[in-house]
Amino acid sequence: MGAIVTLEIKKNLQDRGLLFWMLILPIIFTVLFIAVFTSGVDESARQQIITSIVPGYTVMFVFFIMISMVSTFLKDRDLGMTARIASTPISPYFYLLGKWIPYIFIVWVQIIILFLFGKLVYQIPLAQPIFLLVLSVILAFTSTGLGLALALLVKTDNMGLAITQIIGLGGALLSGLWIPIDMMPDFLQTIAHFLPQYWAHQAFQDAMNGTLMFKELFQTLLILFAFGSIGFIIATVRYPYFLKRARG
Template identity: 30%
Template structure:
């Protein structure tokens, strides 16, 4: 064990002595997460911005505005006509709603008032805004009809009854309750930032492992392997030392990236024990893939070229760069045959659904099957004589 530990320590020291290693292992994953994960949009709802031009300025026109605001689906700002036009032309708002003079009078006369909604051609939420406005007008019309009937029955002033009904109904919450099904109350959905953070961490760990396993080919090319074999160290101890160094390097990279994204980007990775098991299985699979590729090439340069091509293409297929849901069905099915897919499945279960180690048994088993296949073929094909 001492010899295995010494070899592992030497390889780790050699790896971290290179300044470019830190850029590849830590700088690039964080940069890609920043670009593809939408760092600054994390936690923001990105609601469309709509201006309201109230030319009627009456109780019912204000009631309509308050009713639409209460939906919480858009950000409404009260502007005059000139300001709204200026913002619209400068594309600072998605559109504007104009309530014409006589809005309240038409409602009191049991007429449907005309509301003008002007939107940008690129605004996809126009139909939603129209529906919200129509629903709100219907609700106000019901209130007005009720107040008119109540006024006739009781003889109270219409204005008083109307104000009372508006006051009573304005605070009524929506009748639809949104329930998020999750195993933990800590997180409900896996944000784009979390998904991309997990995905790019996997990708750059795989690239780093590819470089690390290429050391075996470099040792054969440079004759280092033969010189080490002349010492009292056995081949098993040499391989054990190298594999241990690969595993520890991968864990250092994965662990630091997870810690940074948790502290700085507020990414919640979920259950600690389950993450340790999942990351360990993923690293073993990645090491196996590196040895598998090394078994089919003749030099470390060839391994770098073909290995990066394989890793990047399978990362695209496995959902690292974008959600799998946007891909065609046949590609979603093909993604099941790459380890990145199962790694992301495990992280999704832990980070988005609050799962534990029992909930990721299936992804872990699949990753271990990949590991067994890669290591078996890779170890058989690598030759050092």
């Protein structure tokens, strides 16, 4: 498994497309939308908007890691790598973990960089840094866990890209990442409670402002962990079907 982890990290460090999706595009969106929504408002309102937008776009863009995960798994399948690994003594669980762990690390680094950008450029508060770090790890686990499931469910890159956009953009819209959740209709607020983006965004904002209680943190961690775990379970169930389509 260690060899798979090392190989995946090296491959992703050389992927310029990943750098674009994970850092460049989120920063462009953050700067653009802060400029639009803070134009002409007083300092207090400006700070509230920034404190919502920075974690909001961070949460939204972590789910775009699913594009790279789908691409990696499908390339391995079509190039025969999956079949060759399956012929070794390594178990499917360790194969999936070896592919999964590097992406958890990559997304965690992405979140840290985006929050540091917000701190340096917009002076966002980071009142509870330990809580923020813990939330970053569990969000990385969740987004990549769902990405793992998607990678073994879809048959083509285009299908993976389309579903990722639905999850990333649709989830952002319904979870209040673009519009404050209090301004949304009641039925959409209810739907938001079933989405991981909502829980991550709310917890990040509270931790930034120093108002996140341990009970609320634990609840959010449990919910996000459940989403990521469900993704891993789906991936393990789908692996035999994925292997059947692998080029030998």
